[in-house]
Amino acid sequence: MQMTGAEIFVKALADLGVDVVFGYPGGATINIYDALFKNVKVRHMLCRHEQGAVHMADGYARASGRTGVCLVTSGPGATNTVTGLATAYMDSIPIVVFTGQVPTLLIGNDAFQEADIVGISRPCTKHNYLVKETKDLARIIKESFYIASTGRPGPVLVDMPKDVLIASARYELPKEASLRGYRPTYEGHQRQVESAVRLLLSRERPVVYAGGGIILSNASGELAELSGALSLPVTTTLMGMGAFPGSDPLSLGMLGMHGTYAANMAISHSDVILAVGARFDDRVTGKVSEFAPHAKIIHVDIDPTSIQKNVRVDIPIVGDVKDVLRKMIKLVKGKKEATAFRGKTAAWRGQIASWAKTHPLTYKPSKGKIKPQYVVEQIHKLTKGKAIIATEVGQNQMWAAQFYNYEQPRTFLSSGGLGTMGYGLPAAIGAQVAMPGRLVVDIAGDGSIQMNIQELATAVQYRVPVKVVILNNGSLGMVRQWQELFFDGNYSQTCLPRIPDFVKLAEAYGAKGFRATKPEEVPEVLRKGFAADGPVLIDVITDPGEMVYPMVPAGAGLTEMLLV
Amino acid sequence: MRHTISVLVENEFGVLSRVSGLFSGRGFNIESLCVAETMDAQVSRMTIVTSGNDQIIEQILKQLNKLIPVLKVIDFTGVDTVDRELVLVKVNADGDGKQEVLRLVDIFRARIVDVAPRCYTIEMTGGEGKVLAFLQMLRPMGIREIVRTGKIAVSRGM
DSSP states (O other), X not given: OEEEHHHHXXXXXXXXXXXXXXXXXXXXXHHHHHHHHTOSSSEEEEOSXXXXXXXXXXXXXXXXXXXXXXXXXXXXXXXXXXXXXXXXXXXXXXEEEEEEEOOGGGTTSOOTTOOOHHHHHGGGSSEEEEOOSHHHHHHHHHHHHHHHHSSSOOEEEEEEEHHHHHSEEEOOOOXXXXXXXXXXXXXXXXXXXXXHHHHHHHOSSXXXXXXXXXXXXXXXXXXXHHHHHHTOOEEEOSTTTTSSOTTSTTEEEEOSTTOOHHHHHHHHHOSEEEEESXXXXXXXXXXXXXXXXXXXXXXXXXXXXXXXXXXXXXXXXXXXXXXXXXXXXXXXXXXXXXHHHHHHTHHHHHHHHHHHHHSOSOOOOOSSSBOHHHHHHHHHHHHTXXXXXXXXXXXXXXXXXXXXXXXXXXXXXXXXXXXXXXXXXXXXXXXXXXXXXSOEEEEEETTGGGGSTTHHHHHHHTTOOOEXXXXXXXXXXXXXXXXXXXXXXXXXXXXXXXXXXXXXXXXXXXXXXXXXXXXXXXXXXHHHHHHSSSOEEEXXXXXXXXXXXXXXXXXXXXXXXXXX | OEEEEEEEEEOOTTHHHHHHHHHHHTTOOOSEEEEEEOSSTTEEEEEEEEEOOHHHHHHHHHHHHHSTTEEEEEEOTTSOEEEEEXXXXXXXXXXXXXXXXXXXXXXXXXXXXXXXXXXXXXXXXXXXXXHHHHHHHHGGGOEEEEEEOOOEEEESOO
């Protein structure tokens, strides 16, 4: 059956099971918008800025595990997606971004609203396409979803010239995508796995270092099973929050720059590290030459480029972490070696417990000023730890990671790799669209929230009931903290004198606004805000002097922590 | 250490920018890069000469493999290969120098492909050492311009 490119686009999305597209129309995509108008299967949500649209697709993907979809026009529409693409690329999030393009004959002519988005997005996508003929469109759409969601996931961009959308072709959506240059390795090499287990069992001070790969691979169950079988202590990265239950006695919490004392000490004194789905980022390792000096390292990752990149690894295993963890479980579960191992590592667990006891995550409570950590604790208490938490970037992000005990995967949505301010609100909206029944909270700062505050309009228009809690310290807190510690307290350009009035702003958008200014008001204001219908913005006036601890200064080793 | 890497890629739009962008974006070196179609018109071969320590070379090979249009990556280090480069050189040729240039062309089995009143254009192919030696010998004559293709390589035997 002959169809226009625009019709093929909409039908292909419907046939691939896409239920929602986050986007913004324009001249180059107007034919698609006409086709969408006539289609009932694919719902489109109109954002207020293309960056917001990509983060929504990203939040949708992180919360649900399904591929997020975004549709924007050419030129500025396309360039506005770049930060969102880079965010998803750094955190390996499956999204497909479709951009309109000027007609094929005008490409390269500096036409109106033309940008070489394939060139611009090349280094921040897993792959990208320029569709040259209408007959290729359905196949390319199929391939783009396949590439985005398999192997190490990531964003894919598809650029579609206007004439390709207008011309007609037969609609043929391939059943399978097949790319001879793309064959991810899912199965870990059995003998490598066996050597890894042998090494692990031969040591006395083990730690599991688990990253976002556990969540992407839906391997939390396997991680818990392996940890349980061998009583292995587990620390997670920021991206791995929720991959291992925070309340498990074997959980050490987060490691790295703002990690827990116990996690950083355990890594630094361990004699074997099992790294799974993590990539030894500089915020995790601190000074690389001082990272885990006594440890042999086993590294499991689906992406071979992550292995041997930042640290030398003793046993590399390329494969899906779920497959490799299953193989490891099979080798140890119920075996007498496992019992012996649990016995000989008991002293090590005792040592870790004493580190955790002497320096737990903490802060100094205050009678007069609201401490941001207290707010996060109250959110945890009120939501019984069951909310999906999105964060912005900076202090709010670190406190949200430290003081909300994540029990489940896909409940902590944060821009870990790129550190994108303005991520949280649109990501929360996307997550809420994917998970309509859940409570979704964006823990924000007064700086970050203003980078995509316009998406409140989207939330109001579509009645997406996200709750935004602003930890409002009237400053760009994380930069201020560095200025306080390392630049003699010269608060250069980090003061935001509580502008705007967020409650009034929420009301102007048609959302509900609440405010807390004293510690004793916090529980009640949160309760009211979370109970209210529709999108809510809660402005909590916090202590501007509060800092995120522990802190490993940039370039220092992990044991050199500044503590409360 | 220098490495010669042979990369088979899909012969498609934008593949060169993916490869070159990978090198520039990650701070890897390209000393030379040659690309042309293979026997199969849908596949091109890139021959890249690069340098770096073992860890960097490992990353280069892995990152190249990760690109979707890349079909195969071969590091020729430690492999018995034949490698060649084509050089076109414009060199001064007047007075006594003329004879010396002709002698060098003969010794190096090069060819004169263009003649002007005071200048010869010479075509020469050879391995890295031969090219270097030839250019060194010509230098005192006064080289006006050098155009090099960069190295191509193929493994010996079957």
